[in-house]
Amino acid sequence: MGRYSGKTCRLIFMLVLTVGFFVAELVSGYLGNSIALVSDSFNMLSDLISLCVGLSTGRIARRSRRGPRATYGYSRAEAVGALSNAVFLTALCFTIFVEAILRLARPEPIDDAQLVLIVGSLGLAVNLVGLLVFQDWGSCFRSHPPSSPPTAPTLSAAPGGAPAGPVDEAGDSPNDQKSPEEGPERKTERKSEALNIRGVLLHVMGDALGSVVVVVAATIFHILPLDDAPCNWQCYIDPSLTIIMVFIIMSSAFPLIKETSTILLQMVPKGVNMQLLTDRLARVPGVTSLHEVHVWELAGGKNIATLHIKCQTPTDYQDAAYKIRKVFHNAGIHSVTIQPEYIDHKTSQLLCSSPCISKACDSQLCCSQRKPPLAKTNGYAEKNDSCHSALHKDNGSSKNDVEIPIESPLAEDSIKNLKNCVGSVDKSQLGSTRL
Amino acid sequence: MCGGMAAKGTGGPRWCQNRRARLLCMLALTFLFFVVEVVVSRVTSSLAMLSDSFHMLSDVMALVVALVAVRFAQRTRATKKNTFGWVRAEVMGALVNAVFLTALCFTILLEAIERFTEPHEIQQPLVVIGVGVAGLIINLLGLCLFNHHGVGGHGHSHGHGHSHSGRHHSRSGPKPEQAPGDGEAALHREETSTLVENCSSSNGVSQEKLGDMKDDMTDLQVNGNAGHYPLDVEEVEEDSSAQLNMRGVFLHVFGDALGSVIVVVNALLFYGLWNPCPRDGPCFNPCVSNHCTENATLSQTLSRANKSEQGSIAVAGPCWLLYLDPVLCLIMVCILLYTTYPLLRESALILLQTVPKDIDVHSLNSKLRTLEGVEAVHELHIWQLAGSRIIGTAHIKCPDPSTYMMVAKRIKEIFHDEGIHATTIQPEFARVGSESGRGKCEFPCRTQCALKQCCGTGEDSIAKKTEKSSSLSISCSEVVIEFSKTRRTKSESIPSVKLEANIDQNEQFESSL
Numbered sequence: 001m002g003r004y005s006g007k008t009c010r011l012i013f014m015l016v017l018t019v020g021f022f023v024a025e026l027v028s029g030y031l032g033n034s035i036a037l038v039s040d041s042f043n044m045l046s047d048l049i050s051l052c053v054g055l056s057t058g059r060i061a062r063r064s065r066r067g068p069r070a071t072y073g074y075s076r077a078e079a080v081g082a083l084s085n086a087v088f089l090t091a092l093c094f095t096i097f098v099e100a101i102l103r104l105a106r107p108e109p110i111d112d113a114q115l116v117l118i119v120g121s122l123g124l125a126v127n128l129v130g131l132l133v134f135q136d137w138g139s140c141f142r143s144h145p146p147s148s149p150p151t152a153p154t155l156s157a158a159p160g161g162a163p164a165g166p167v168d169e170a171g172d173s174p175n176d177q178k179s180p181e182e183g184p185e186r187k188t189e190r191k192s193e194a195l196n197i198r199g200v201l202l203h204v205m206g207d208a209l210g211s212v213v214v215v216v217a218a219t220i221f222h223i224l225p226l227d228d229a230p231c232n233w234q235c236y237i238d239p240s241l242t243i244i245m246v247f248i249i250m251s252s253a254f255p256l257i258k259e260t261s262t263i264l265l266q267m268v269p270k271g272v273n274m275q276l277l278t279d280r281l282a283r284v285p286g287v288t289s290l291h292e293v294h295v296w297e298l299a300g301g302k303n304i305a306t307l308h309i310k311c312q313t314p315t316d317y318q319d320a321a322y323k324i325r326k327v328f329h330n331a332g333i334h335s336v337t338i339q340p341e342y343i344d345h346k347t348s349q350l351l352c353s354s355p356c357i358s359k360a361c362d363s364q365l366c367c368s369q370r371k372p373p374l375a376k377t378n379g380y381a382e383k384n385d386s387c388h389s390a391l392h393k394d395n396g397s398s399k400n401d402v403e404i405p406i407e408s409p410l411a412e413d414s415i416k417n418l419k420n421c422v423g424s425v426d427k428s429q430l431g432s433t434r435l
Numbered sequence: 436m437c438g439g440m441a442a443k444g445t446g447g448p449r450w451c452q453n454r455r456a457r458l459l460c461m462l463a464l465t466f467l468f469f470v471v472e473v474v475v476s477r478v479t480s481s482l483a484m485l486s487d488s489f490h491m492l493s494d495v496m497a498l499v500v501a502l503v504a505v506r507f508a509q510r511t512r513a514t515k516k517n518t519f520g521w522v523r524a525e526v527m528g529a530l531v532n533a534v535f536l537t538a539l540c541f542t543i544l545l546e547a548i549e550r551f552t553e554p555h556e557i558q559q560p561l562v563v564i565g566v567g568v569a570g571l572i573i574n575l576l577g578l579c580l581f582n583h584h585g586v587g588g589h590g591h592s593h594g595h596g597h598s599h600s601g602r603h604h605s606r607s608g609p610k611p612e613q614a615p616g617d618g619e620a621a622l623h624r625e626e627t628s629t630l631v632e633n634c635s636s637s638n639g640v641s642q643e644k645l646g647d648m649k650d651d652m653t654d655l656q657v658n659g660n661a662g663h664y665p666l667d668v669e670e671v672e673e674d675s676s677a678q679l680n681m682r683g684v685f686l687h688v689f690g691d692a693l694g695s696v697i698v699v700v701n702a703l704l705f706y707g708l709w710n711p712c713p714r715d716g717p718c719f720n721p722c723v724s725n726h727c728t729e730n731a732t733l734s735q736t737l738s739r740a741n742k743s744e745q746g747s748i749a750v751a752g753p754c755w756l757l758y759l760d761p762v763l764c765l766i767m768v769c770i771l772l773y774t775t776y777p778l779l780r781e782s783a784l785i786l787l788q789t790v791p792k793d794i795d796v797h798s799l800n801s802k803l804r805t806l807e808g809v810e811a812v813h814e815l816h817i818w819q820l821a822g823s824r825i826i827g828t829a830h831i832k833c834p835d836p837s838t839y840m841m842v843a844k845r846i847k848e849i850f851h852d853e854g855i856h857a858t859t860i861q862p863e864f865a866r867v868g869s870e871s872g873r874g875k876c877e878f879p880c881r882t883q884c885a886l887k888q889c890c891g892t893g894e895d896s897i898a899k900k901t902e903k904s905s906s907l908s909i910s911c912s913e914v915v916i917e918f919s920k921t922r923r924t925k926s927e928s929i930p931s932v933k934l935e936a937n938i939d940q941n942e943q944f945e946s947s948l
Contacts, residue, residue, distance in 0.1 A: 030552060042545055049541075068796045070789040071816040080786050083527075084534045091538030094496070098489040105485070264527055264786050266820070267517045274515045292859070294518040298788065306828055306859040314836035318864075337814070337828040339859045 014133050018048050021126045028119040032112040037218075040123055040210040046092050047130075047203045050085045054200035057081025061196070061299070075299040076263070078196035083260040085199030086253045089206060093246045093253075100239040100246070107235035113221035120214035127208040131201075195300070198256055206249040213241040262297070269297040272331055280327045286311050286320035288343060295333060303333040310341045454677060455505050457580045458684065462498040465491055468573050472566055479562050490694055491570065493539055497532050497687040504528025504680050508821070522821040525680035526785045532683030533779040536690060540768045540775075543694075547764035554757035560706040567698040574692035581685040676785075676821035682778050690771045697763040709756055788818040791825055794853050802849050803829070808838040809846075810865060817855060827855040832863045839864070 025041035061077040110116055217238040226234060261267075268274055272295055281290055293307040305328055311317045317340040328336045472488030507524035514520070557563055790796055794817055803812045811832040819825050827850055833839040839862040850858045 030549065038549075042542070045545075046541075068790065070787065071796060071818065072788045074787055074789075076787045080530070080783055083530070087531050087534040088538045091493075091535050092542065094493065095489075095539075095542045098486070098492075102485060261527065265517060265521065265523045266519045268515065274518065294513075296518065308859065337830065337859045337861045339861060 014130055015048065015051070017126060018044055018051075018130070021123060022048070025119055025123055028112075028115050032110060032116040032119075033108060037116050037120060037214050040120070040207070040214050042092065042096075043203070043207040043210045044123065044126075046088065047207050050088060050200050050203040053081050053085055053088075054196055057084075058196050072298055075302070079260045079263045079299055082195045082199040082256060083264065085203065086257045086260065089199075089203055089249065089253050090257075093206070093249055096242060097246045100242040103239040103242075104236065107231045107239070109226045109231055109235050110218060110221045110238070113218050113225065117215065117218035117222050120211055120218050124208065124211035124215055127204060127211055130204055131208070195256070195259060202249070202253055202256060205252070206245070209245045209248060210242075213238070213245050216241060263299060266296040268295050269301075269303050269332075272303065272333065277327070277331050281307070281309075281324060284320050284323045284327065286316035287324070288312060292339075301332075302335070304335045305333045306337045306339070308339045308341055310343055312343050314340070314342075454681065455502065458498055458502045458505065461577045461580055461684075461688070462495060462502065464573055464576070465494050465498065468570060469495060472570070475562065475566055479559055484563060484566060487566075487570075487694070487698060490539075490691060493535070494687055494691050497535060497684060500531050500535070501528050501680050501684045504531075505677070508676065508680075519820055522676065522824065523786075525676040526782050526821050529676075529679035529683040529778060530782040530786060532680075532687060533775050533782060536683070536686055536771065536775050537779070539690070540771050543764055544768050547761040547768070550761040550764070551758065554754075554761075556709070556757065557702055557705045560702040560709075563702040564699060564706065567695055567702055571692060571695035571699060574688055574695055577688040578685070578692060581681055581688060675823060679778065679782050679785075686771070686775055686778060689774070690767070693767045693770065697760070697767055701760050701763065704759060705756060708753060710753075785819050785821065790817045791819045791854075794825070794855070799849065799853055803831070803846060806842050806845055806849075808833055808842045810834065814861075820857075823854070824857065825855045827858045828861070829858070830861045830863055832865060835864055836862070 022041050022044040025037055025044060029037035029041055057077040057080065060074045063074075066073045220234055220237055224234060226232070262270065274293070274295065277295070278290070278293055281287065281293070288310045290307055290309045293305070295303060295305045297303050307324075309317070309320065309324070311320060321338055321340075324338055325336055328334070469488050469491040472484060472491060476484035476488060504524045504527065507521040508528075509521075511520040511522050796815065796817060799817070800812055800815055803809060803815075809831055812829055813832070814828065814830045816829070817825065817827045829846075831839065831842075831846060833842065843860065843862075846860055847858060850856070
C-alpha cells in the first residue's frame with residue numbers, strides 16, 4: 001500500500017489543479033469576453049466530472065465481488081461509465097456547438113487578448129500535465145512493458161486501467177505470473193479497462209483541443225488587435241475553430257459509443273461468428289439439435305454462452321458436453337451453461353422442451369419459444385407436419401393456461417421421456433407418452 | 436405511419452396508445468416550434484430567445500434517441516448479431532436520455548452562474564412572453580402524451596391493470612393466476628406485428644441467414660403461428676423497459692416545461708415591474724456593473740444631477756429582478772436532477788446485469804439446495820434482460836441423471852415462482868458412470884481461461900457448496916499453471932490450482948460425467 005500513496009497524491013493533485021484552473025479560466029473568460037475560454041473552462045469541469053465517473057466506475061468494477069445483488073459482480077460498470085462519459089461529452093459538445101453558432105451569428109471580439117492568451121496557454125499546459133500524469137501512471141503500474149491495447153485510437157492509452165489500480169487493493173498485477181497463454185487474455189481484459197479510461201481520455205483530449213483553439217484565437221487578437229474597430233474576419237476565427245473542434249471530438253466519441261453499445265445491448269461479441277459456431281456445435285456427435293443459443297459479452301473479453309441441446313440419452317449428453325465446451329473454448333467463450341433436453345417426438349426438434357413450466361410465460365422468456373431463433377438440427381430436416389402438429393399443440397395449450405400441472409404437456413412429456421431414457425435405451429417408448 | 440405499428444383490426448384509434456406514434460407527433464411539434472423560435476429570434480434579434488430555442492432542440496434529440504430505441508426494441512427476434520434480439524435498446528435509450536439530461540442540467544447550472552455574475556435585462560419582454568407561452572403549451576401537451584410514463588407510472592392496461600402492477604410488485608404468490616393475464620396481454624403488439632411482417636416477407640431483420648434448412652423451418656413455424664396470434668392481443672401492456680424509455684422522454688419534456696415556466700414568469704415579472712432605462716436621458720443602472728463605463732456614467736449623471744436641481748435620475752428598475760432568472764434556474768436544475776436520478780439508477784442497474792430488486796438470490800439458492808436430489812448449486816446467475824424478461828442460469832449437481840430428471844421440473848417451478856422464466860439449467864453428476872477414463876478437467880476452460888470466465892472458477896458468496904470449495908483440484912497432467920500468487924487479487928477470484936496426484940473423486944464438483 002505504501003508505494004501507492006504517491007499515486008493517490010498525484011491523483012488528488014491533478015484533481016485540485018484542474019479545479020483551480022477551472023475557476024481561473026472561467027473568471028478570465030468572462031473578463032476577457034472569450035467564448036473559447038469559457039467553453040474551455042467548462043471543458044475542464046467536465047473533465048473533472050468524467051474523471052470522477054471513470055475512476056469510480058473502474059473502482060467499482062475492480063472490486064466486483066459477486067453478491068446477492070449482482071451475480072456477475074459489477075464488471076459491467078466500466079462499460080456503463082464509458083457510455084455515460086461519452087454521452088456527457090456529446091451533450092457538452094452540443095451546447096458548445098450551439099454557443100459557437102450563436103457567436104457566428106453575432107460575432108464579438110476578444111477584449112483582453114493578453115489575459116486570455118496567458119490563461120489559455122496555462123490551461124493547455126495543465127492539460128498536457130494531466131495527460132502525462134495518466135501516461136506515467138500507466139507505465140509505472142505495469143511491471144513489464146505494457147502492450148498497449150490496440151483499441152485506443154485517440155491517444156496512446158497505455159494507462160489502460162492504470163489510474164484506478166493504485167488506489168485499489170489490487171496491488172500486484174496478476175500480469176506477473178501469467179503463462180504465455182494469458183498474454184492475449186490479459187490484453188483483452190485491458191481492453192475493458194481501456195474502455196473506461198478512453199471515456200476519460202476523450203474528455204481530456206477535447207479539453208486540450210479547446211485550449212489550442214483558445215491560444216490560437218487569442219494570439220491572433222494579440223498580434224492584430226482590433227481596439228474599437230468593428231468585427232472583421234478575426235472575430236470568426238474563434239467560433240469556427242470551435243466548431244471544427246466539436247466535430248473532431250464527436251468523431252472520436254462515436255467509436256467509443258459503439259463499442260460500449262456492443263456490450264450493453266448483449267450483442268454477440270466481435271470476433272465470434274454465430275453462424276460458424278452453431279454449425280460446429282450442431283455437428284458435435286450426440287447433439288440432435290440445439291436451440292436458445294445465446295452468446296454475449298459480460299465485459300472486457302469475458303464471453304458467456306448458454307444453450308439448450310437435445311440429445312437422445314444422458315450418455316450422449318455427457319459425451320457431447322465436453323466437446324461442446326471445446327468448440328466454445330476455441331471460439332473464445334469460456335463460460336458456458338448447457339441444458340440438456342431429451343428427445344421428445346411430440347415437439348419440433350427446434351422448440352425447447354422445457355422452456356418454463358407454463359406456456360403462458362412465453363412473453364417473459366428472453367426469446368419467445370414460438371419462434372426459436374438460431375436453432376439448428378443436426379442432420380435430417382424436419383417434416384412439415386410435425387412442425388404443424390407441434391404448433392397445434394402450442395395453440396391448444398395456450399388457451400387454457402391457468403394451472404401449472406395441466407399446462408405443461410411438453411415438460412411432462414420430456415420428463416417422462418427422460419425417465420424412459422434412463423431405464424432403457426428403448427427408443428420405442430419415447431413416442432408412447434400421453435397426449 | 437401512426438397506425439403502422441398497431442395490430443390491424445383491433446379496433447379503435449390505436450395511434451394514441453402507440454409509443455412510436457406519440458414520439459413522432461411530439462417530435463414533429465417540437466421541431467416545428469424550434470424553427471418558429473429561431474425565426475422569431477432573428478426577427479426580433481433577441482439572442483436570449485435563440486439560445487432558448489436550442490433547449491427545444493435538445494428535446495428533439497432526446498425524442499430521436501427514444502424513437503431509435505423503440506424501433507430497435509421492437510426487433511425482439513434473435514439475430515446473428517444479437518442473440519437476444521434488441522430488447523435492451525430501450526433501457527439503453529433511457530440511460531442515454533438520463534445522462535443527456537444530467538449534462539444539460541450541468542450546462543444550465545453554468546449558465547445560471549454566468550447570469551449571476553453578469554445579469555442581463557430581458558429585451559422585449561412581450562415577445563418573450565408570447566413565445567414562452569407557446570412553448571409551455573407544447574410542453575404541456577407533451578407531458579400529457581407521456582404522462583402515463585411519468586415517474587413511477589405504468590402504461591395503459593385495459594382491464595388487466597392489476598395484473599400489470601401485480602407483475603411488478605408481487606413476484607411470488609399469485610403468479611399462476613396472473614400469468615395467463617400477462618401471458619396474453621404482455622405479448623407485445625410489436626412482437627405480434629413482427630410475426631405478421633415475417634409472414635409476408637422474409638426481411639432481413641428477422642430472417643437472418645441461419646441456414647437454408649432453418650429458414651424453411653422458421654418460415655413454416657412463423658406462418659403457423661401467425662394464424663392464431665395477432666388478434667388475441669386486446670390491449671397494449673407496456674413492458675417496463677418501454678416505460679423506462681418513455682420516462683426518459685417525459686423527464687426531458689418536463690425539464691423543458693419547467694424552463695418555459697421560468698421564462699414566462701420571469702418575462703411577466705419583468706414586464707410588470709421593471710423600469711427600463713429610457714433611451715434618451717441620463718440613466719443609471721446600478722444592477723449591471725460594467726466596470727469600464729461605470730465610473731463614466733456615474734460621473735456623468737452626477738454632473739448632470741448637479742446641473743438640474745430636480746435630481747430625478749432614471750434608475751433602472753429593481754435589481755433583484757435580474758437575479759430572479761438564475762435563481763429560478765437553479766431551482767429547476769435541482770428539481771430535474773432529483774427526478775432524473777431514479778431513472779438513471781434503474782437503467783444503470785439493469786445494464787449492470789444486477790439481480791432485479793424483487794428477487795432474493797439467497798432464498799432461491801436455499802430453495803434449490805433443499806430439493807431432494809440436489810447436492811449443490813453453483814454458478815447461479817440471475818439477471819434482467821429488459822422489462823419482465825429475467826434470465827437465470829445455474830449448475831445443479833445431482834448424484835446421477837435419473838435423480839436429475841426427477842427434480843428438473845421442480846427446479847423450473849422454483850424459478851418460475853420467482854418470476855424467472857428463461858432458465859438454463861446444467862446438470863452435473865458427481866459419480867462417474869461408465870466413463871471412468873475421463874479426467875477431472877472436463878472443461879477445457881477450467882483453468883487456463885480462468886481470467887476469461889465470467890466469474891472465475893472460485894466460489895462466490897452465493898453458492899454455498901456442500902463440499903469444500905475454494906480450491907480446484909485437478910488431476911490432469913496438462914494443467915500446470917500455478918495461480919497461488921494471484922490470491923491477492925480478490926476481484927478476479929482466481930483460485931489456486933494445486934496439482935494433486937490422487938483426488939477423491941467425489942470431491943470434484945465440476946465434472947459433468
